[in-house]
Amino acid sequence: MSFRAYMRRLLLTHPKLNPYRFSPNYTFRFLTSSFRHLPHFLIIGTSKAGKHSVLSYLNQHPDIKAGTKHNVGVYYFDSTFKYKSLSWYKSHFPTKFSKFKIIGEASGTYLNHPLAPQRIKKTLPQVKLINFFRNPVDRAYSAYNHSSKFGWEHSSFEAAIESEIERINLMNDKPELKINNIDPVNFLQFSYLRHGHYASNLENWFKYFKKNQFMHFSTEDLDQNYDEIMNSLFVFFNLSEIKLKKEDRKNIGIGKGKYPSMNEKTRDFLIDYYKPHNEKLYNLIGKKFDWDK
Numbered sequence: 001m002s003f004r005a006y007m008r009r010l011l012l013t014h015p016k017l018n019p020y021r022f023s024p025n026y027t028f029r030f031l032t033s034s035f036r037h038l039p040h041f042l043i044i045g046t047s048k049a050g051k052h053s054v055l056s057y058l059n060q061h062p063d064i065k066a067g068t069k070h071n072v073g074v075y076y077f078d079s080t081f082k083y084k085s086l087s088w089y090k091s092h093f094p095t096k097f098s099k100f101k102i103i104g105e106a107s108g109t110y111l112n113h114p115l116a117p118q119r120i121k122k123t124l125p126q127v128k129l130i131n132f133f134r135n136p137v138d139r140a141y142s143a144y145n146h147s148s149k150f151g152w153e154h155s156s157f158e159a160a161i162e163s164e165i166e167r168i169n170l171m172n173d174k175p176e177l178k179i180n181n182i183d184p185v186n187f188l189q190f191s192y193l194r195h196g197h198y199a200s201n202l203e204n205w206f207k208y209f210k211k212n213q214f215m216h217f218s219t220e221d222l223d224q225n226y227d228e229i230m231n232s233l234f235v236f237f238n239l240s241e242i243k244l245k246k247e248d249r250k251n252i253g254i255g256k257g258k259y260p261s262m263n264e265k266t267r268d269f270l271i272d273y274y275k276p277h278n279e280k281l282y283n284l285i286g287k288k289f290d291w292d293k
Contacts, residue, residue, distance in 0.1 A: 033086075033088075034090075035096055036095050036096065037093045037096055037098075037103040038103075038124060039103045039104045039124065040103055040127065040128060040237070041102065041104035041127060041128040041129070041130060042104060042105060042106070042107070042129055043055075043105070043106035044131060045110065045111025045131045045132065045133065045198070046108050046111050046132065046134060046139065047108035047109055047139075047143065048108070048139045048143050048146065049108065049134035050222055051073070054222070054230075057244060057247065060230075060242065060245060061234060062099075063101040064102045064103075064104070065093075065104075066106070067104075068105060073106050073107030073108060074105050074107055075109060077110055077113070077116045077123075078113040078115075079113065081119060086123065101239070102237045102239065104128075111195075111198070111205070112191065112195045117204055117209065118208055126213075128213055128215075128236060128237065129209060129213050129215075130214070130216075131216045132219050132222065133216065133217070133218050133219065134218065134220070135218075135219075136197075136270075136278070137196075137267060137274060139195070140161070140196055140270065143191075143195065144161075147192075157263075158263070158266055160192060161193055164192060164194065168193065193270075193273070196274060198278075198281045199278075199280035199281040199283075199284050200277070202285070206284075215233065216287060218289045227243075231244075271293070275292065278292070
């Protein structure tokens with residue numbers, strides 16, 4: 001394992017060791033947290049689905065501040081929740097004296113985390129929730145290559161998903177494992193298939209939030225209809241529509257084009273694997289995506 005991968009793993013499991021906690025900038029933002037906004041919207045899903053591009057488009061609107069300083073997610077409500085405070089969370093956002101009317105952030109693991117909905121409901125009961133779903137076959141392979149690139153994953157893709165299917169079956173037999181054994185490293189880095197079970201994850205959210213608090217899109221639609229999708233979000237936020245500038249996709253599939261194509265037999269297997277999950281999603285949100293290929 002590389003030093004970079006080791007340090008990331010260490011900070012995921014022991015976030016209190018993060019040296020940023022002691023920087024002057026963090027101290028100032030933390031001390032002024034009571035004067036800072038909580039977000040009006042969250043992009044909750046999914047990882048490896050283009051949230052950096054969405055944030056960039058949203059930030060073209062003069063009344064929106066989307067994302068943090070470096071356009072990374074805050075990940076407050078997921079695996080590291082017990083280490084954080086609400087003041088820490090608010091420290092990431094603009095002050096109430098800023099020009100922005102709408103504040104939001106994008107943490108792509110919120111959709112998948114079993115405890116995130118109830119935590120968010122308690123803190124942000126009226127928040128608007130946005131999903132950008134990516135073809136789960138492509139998302140799984142992208143996540144695998146991301147883990148491989150950073151030295152977290154050493155198995156072949158086929159071996160990795162076989163092992164994960166065994167873990168998924170175990171959790172289906174013992175649902176309490178989904179709640180009681182959420183290891184931040186395994187949850188983030190070795191959930192290639194499970195994070196594509198969109199419908200099952202979304203059902204958990206519908207227990208806490210009304211359906212009219214959600215908007216759902218696909219990453220593939222964003223490529224073709226970015227202007228229409230973004231303006232529908234501006235309306236969702238009760239803001240005026242604007243003319244957007246076309247931008248290149250940002251941070252989509254780290255290493256895209258540098259890793260080999262997926263084995264065709266593996267792809268066919270995953271298309272079949274996800275069909276019932278996708279159909280369940282289509283019925284749940286009343287929208288269908290062209291993913292069966």
